[in-house]
Amino acid sequence: MIALLIRDLRLAMRAGGGFGxxxxxxxxxxxxxxxxxxxEGSTLAKIAPGILWVGALLxxxxxxxxxxxxxxxxxxxxxxxxAPMPLExxxxxxxxxxWLVTGLPLTLVAPVLGLLLNLPGAGYGWLVASLxxxxxxxxxxxxxxxxxxxxxxxxxxxxxxxVLPLYVPTLIFxxxxxxxxxxxxxxxxxLLLLAGITAGAAALLPFASAAAIRVNLR
Numbered sequence: 522m523i524a525l526l527i528r529d530l531r532l533a534m535r536a537g538g539g540f541g542x543x544x545x546x547x548x549x550x551x552x553x554x555x556x557x558x559x560x561e562g563s564t565l566a567k568i569a570p571g572i573l574w575v576g577a578l579l580x581x582x583x584x585x586x587x588x589x590x591x592x593x594x595x596x597x598x599x600x601x602x603x604a605p606m607p608l609e610x611x612x613x614x615x616x617x618x619x620w621l622v623t624g625l626p627l628t629l630v631a632p633v634l635g636l637l638l639n640l641p642g643a644g645y646g647w648l649v650a651s652l653x654x655x656x657x658x659x660x661x662x663x664x665x666x667x668x669x670x671x672x673x674x675x676x677x678x679x680x681x682x683x684v685l686p687l688y689v690p691t692l693i694f695x696x697x698x699x700x701x702x703x704x705x706x707x708x709x710x711x712l713l714l715l716a717g718i719t720a721g722a723a724a725l726l727p728f729a730s731a732a733a734i735r736v737n738l739r
Contacts (some may be wrong), residue, residue, distance in 0.1 A: 522606065522614050527617035528551040533584075541701040543580040543623040544630060550576035551634035562639045565567070569638035570648070570699035574692055575650060576634075577627045578659060582688075584623060585663040588615050588678055589671040589734070598671070602738055608731040616657075624656030626702060640703060647702025651715060658719040662687045668730035672737050674684050691718055 554572050558564055592598040601611050631652055632645045640648065657662040668683035673679065 597651040620660040628652040644703030
């Protein structure tokens with residue numbers, strides 16, 4: 522599994538479809554929103570939690586179709602499906618690799634972009650905490666969508682349509698954590714719900730993704 526993880530990380534860095542693309546999109550969102558809504562600090566502070574979470578969500582969405590597409594094109598996915606390693610483990614490793622090149626960098630750079638949106642000081646720690654808890658769910662759910670659409674030509678749009686509704690609970694609770702934290706309110710409820718979504722997705726969706734891949738490979 523470690524060899525598969527290293528391989529996926531190298532492919533993502535070489536192809537440029539994960540790390541750089543997601544960060545560039547996240548930066549563009551943080552720069553363009555103040556230009557569109559105006560420079561008023563109070564307005565930006567109010568919308569900052571939602572904008573940062575929407576930007577992170579869409580940045581993760583950009584590279585989802587590459588999770589299994591390259592392996593399907595060169596025949597590696599067939600070999601992985603018949604390898605001694607469980608296919609559920611393959612899915613989990615690929616989702617983890619996607620998070621390492623998209624979710625983790627977005628989590629680390631989010632406080633810097635929060636400055637552009639005038640995020641209140643009390644919200645920075647909760648922004649990092651919510652993204653650290655929520656972005657793994659985005660990668661696992663995205664891997665499930667990628668498994669459903671693997672092998673389809675131009676399946677990127679269909680993948681987006683399938684995945685975006687599943688992202689909504691993570692988006693709602695993640696933004697709520699940052700909003701409440703910035704206002705000094707209790708964040709335990711949305712934070713626990715966000716953690717529960719991530720734990721549930723990580724526990725169940727690799728099995729569903731593996732089943733979808735087996736069906737698509739028949």
